[in-house]
Amino acid sequence: MTYRTASIIAYIVFFAVVLALPLVLNSFWTNRVAIYLVYSICAIGISMSWGYAGILSLGQGLFFGMGAYMLAMSLTLAVPDNNPVPQLMLLNMEPDAVRDLCCVTTGSFLWIPFRSVAVGMIAGIVVPCILAAGIGYVMFKRRTTGVYVSIITLAFALIGQLLIINNQPLTGGFNGLADLALLEIGGFEFDPYGPSAYYAVAFTLIVVILLARYMLAGRIGQVLKAIREDEARARYLGYDVENYKLFIFCVSAGVAGLAGMLFTLTSEFATPSLMATSLSISMVIWAATGGRASLLGACIGALIVNFVGSLASESATFQPVWPIILGLLFVVVVLFMPNGIAGIFKAFIERSGKAERFAKAELSAREA
Amino acid sequence: MNAVHKTSHVAAASAAPILRTRNLTVRFDEFPAVRDVDLSIADGELRVIIGANGAGKSTLLDLLCGKTLPSEGEIWLHDRNITGIGEAAIARSGVGRKFQTPTVFKDMTVLENLQVASSRRVRVFQNLFERVKSGPSDKEIAVAERTGLLGSMKRKASELSHGQLQWLELAMVLSQDPKIILLDEPAAGMTAAETDKTAELLLDLAGGHTVLVIEHDMAFVRRICRTITVMHQGAVLAEGTAEEIECNPAVIEAYLGSATLSHA
Ligand SMILES: Nc1ncnc2c1ncn2[C@@H]1O[C@H](COP(=O)(O)OP(=O)(O)O)[C@@H](O)[C@H]1O
Numbered sequence A: 001m002t003y004r005t006a007s008i009i010a011y012i013v014f015f016a017v018v019l020a021l022p023l024v025l026n027s028f029w030t031n032r033v034a035i036y037l038v039y040s041i042c043a044i045g046i047s048m049s050w051g052y053a054g055i056l057s058l059g060q061g062l063f064f065g066m067g068a069y070m071l072a073m074s075l076t077l078a079v080p081d082n083n084p085v086p087q088l089m090l091l092n093m094e095p096d097a098v099r100d101l102c103c104v105t106t107g108s109f110l111w112i113p114f115r116s117v118a119v120g121m122i123a124g125i126v127v128p129c130i131l132a133a134g135i136g137y138v139m140f141k142r143r144t145t146g147v148y149v150s151i152i153t154l155a156f157a158l159i160g161q162l163l164i165i166n167n168q169p170l171t172g173g174f175n176g177l178a179d180l181a182l183l184e185i186g187g188f189e190f191d192p193y194g195p196s197a198y199y200a201v202a203f204t205l206i207v208v209i210l211l212a213r214y215m216l217a218g219r220i221g222q223v224l225k226a227i228r229e230d231e232a233r234a235r236y237l238g239y240d241v242e243n244y245k246l247f248i249f250c251v252s253a254g255v256a257g258l259a260g261m262l263f264t265l266t267s268e269f270a271t272p273s274l275m276a277t278s279l280s281i282s283m284v285i286w287a288a289t290g291g292r293a294s295l296l297g298a299c300i301g302a303l304i305v306n307f308v309g310s311l312a313s314e315s316a317t318f319q320p321v322w323p324i325i326l327g328l329l330f331v332v333v334v335l336f337m338p339n340g341i342a343g344i345f346k347a348f349i350e351r352s353g354k355a356e357r358f359a360k361a362e363l364s365a366r367e368a
Numbered sequence B: 001m002n003a004v005h006k007t008s009h010v011a012a013a014s015a016a017p018i019l020r021t022r023n024l025t026v027r028f029d030e031f032p033a034v035r036d037v038d039l040s041i042a043d044g045e046l047r048v049i050i051g052a053n054g055a056g057k058s059t060l061l062d063l064l065c066g067k068t069l070p071s072e073g074e075i076w077l078h079d080r081n082i083t084g085i086g087e088a089a090i091a092r093s094g095v096g097r098k099f100q101t102p103t104v105f106k107d108m109t110v111l112e113n114l115q116v117a118s119s120r121r122v123r124v125f126q127n128l129f130e131r132v133k134s135g136p137s138d139k140e141i142a143v144a145e146r147t148g149l150l151g152s153m154k155r156k157a158s159e160l161s162h163g164q165l166q167w168l169e170l171a172m173v174l175s176q177d178p179k180i181i182l183l184d185e186p187a188a189g190m191t192a193a194e195t196d197k198t199a200e201l202l203l204d205l206a207g208g209h210t211v212l213v214i215e216h217d218m219a220f221v222r223r224i225c226r227t228i229t230v231m232h233q234g235a236v237l238a239e240g241t242a243e244e245i246e247c248n249p250a251v252i253e254a255y256l257g258s259a260t261l262s263h264a
C-alpha cells in the first residue's frame, strides 16, 4: 500500500468515526467531543501556518478568542433580556447614560452591527483575518522570522486579552460573555448538548480540512514549502515571500476564528481566558503531537491530547500535574518525533510497503 | 537628484546594453566593499569577473540581484532603474542569481525545485487553486537535460552530490528565463570532470543568454572568456580580453602574479 492510499483511507476512517460518534455518545460526551473537534480545527490552522510555512504563531488564541467573542456578542443581544442593551452594560454604565447601544457605555456602539447574528458570524472570521493581516503585515514586511514571530504573536495575544479584561463596560471584562441565546439559523436551533451543534462542528471540520488539503496540495503549498526551506532562494526566483506568508497567516487566523465561533456555539461562553498564552501554546502542542505537517495528524493530535487531558482532570492524582505532563509531552515530541503521530504512521506505512515489495520480489525470484 | 538625472540621460543615449551600473558603491561600516563600479554588459555577452579573494566580486553580484542595497549608485536593466526595488521584483524583471554555495530547496525533489523555479505565475492569488503537475513539462525536461539532471528528477535535492547541486541551482536560474544570469564561481568545489562539463555548459549558454560569471581559476577563464573585468579592492582595475589582461602590468601586480602562484 502506498502512503497516498493509506492517507486517503485514514481520512475516510476519521470522517466516518467523527460522523458516527453521536450515535454512541450520551449528551455530555457529545458536547465534550464537539469541543475537542473545535480544538482540532484550531490545530488545522496551526498546521497550515507552522507545518506548511514554518510560521510558528503563539498568538493563535487571539484569533480564536476574537472569533468566539464575535458570535458571543450576537448571541448576547439575541437574549430577549439583553435587548436593546446587554445586562453587562447596564451594570457598568454611568447612572445618567442613555439606555441605548449607541451610547450606554463608551464604545458600546461597536455592538450595534451585532444585532444581526449573520454579522456576528461573518465578523467571527473576518475580524481575526483583519487582525492577522495587520500583525502579519508589520512582521513580514520587516522580514521578521523564526522565534521573533512567535514572540510578537504571543505579545499581541496578551495585549488582546488585557484590552478585553480592562474594558469591562464594553466586553464584560474578566467574566466574559456567558449569558447567551442558542444559535438559531432559519428557525433551526443548535443545541450544544445535542447532535445539531456536534454536526455543525463536524461538518465544518470536514469542509475545512478538505479545502485546506486541496489548496495546500496545489501550487501554493509547493511555494510555501519552498519558502519554508529557503526563503531567500524563493525571493531570487521572483516570489514575494511576504505576501505568501501574510496569506497563509491570515487563512490560519480565519480558521482559528471559525473555530472560536464554534467554541461559543458548543460551550455557550466566551471569556478572555481563550486568549491566554496557555491555550495558544496548547494548540501548538496538539499540532506538534499529531504532526504539524499533516492536517489530519494535527487534528487527531488535538483529539487525543484533549481526551487524555480530560481523563486526567477527573483523576485526583493526575489533575494537578497535567500541565507538567503536557509540557513534557511537547519536549518529547519535539526531540524524538518531530513529525508527530502522522510521522510515525508514515514511517510505518513506508516500512510495510518496503517489506511487501521485498516479499513479492522474493516470491517471484523463487518462482523463476 | 542630480545623479538620477545624469544616469537616465546616459542610459537613453547609449547603445542599449542589457545591464549597466553607475557609480555603484556599497560600504559596510565605512569599509567600501564595492567602489564606483560602472559596468556595462551587452546583450548576449559572456562576461567574466576576476579578482583576488575579498575584491568585492560576490558583493557586486549581491548588489545586482538586490541582496544588498547600494550605498550609492544605480543599476539599470535595459531602460529600467532596478535599484532598490526588492529581490523578488528584480528577479521578475529578469535577473537570475546563482550563489557560490548552492541554494536549493533541499527537502524537495529536483522536479519540484524546477517547478517552483520555472513557474512564472508568482503571485499568491494566481496560485490559489493552481494544481501541480505530477510530471515534468517540456521546458523542465529540456533544462534538466541541459544540466544533466534528467535522470535525477525524482530524487530529493538533499541526495545530490555537490556538483549536481551546483547544476540544479543553475537549472533553476535557467528555468526563470532571465535576461541576465549572474553566476558566482559555478565551478567551485567541483571535480575536474565536473568543471569541464560546467565550462561546456557556460559556452553553450553564451549563445542565447547574457551571462555574468565570477571565476577564480584562470585556466577556466581562458576557456570560456571573451571579455574580462578585473576587480581589485572593490573597484574595477581593468577590462579587456584575456591576452590584454594577462599583459596588463597593474593587473599582474595586483592580482595575477599572486594568483598564478596560488593556482599553479
Ligand atoms: N555583509 C557584509 N558585511 C561586512 N563586510 C562584508 C559583507 N559582505 C562582504 N564583506 C566584505 O567585503 C569584501 C568583499 O567581499 P566579497 O564580495 O565576498 O569578495 P570576493 O567575492 O571578491 O572574494 C570582503 O572584505 C568582505 O569581508
Ligand SMILES: [Mg+2]
Pocket (backbone or CB within 6 Å): B057, B058, B059, B100
Ligand atoms: Mg566571492
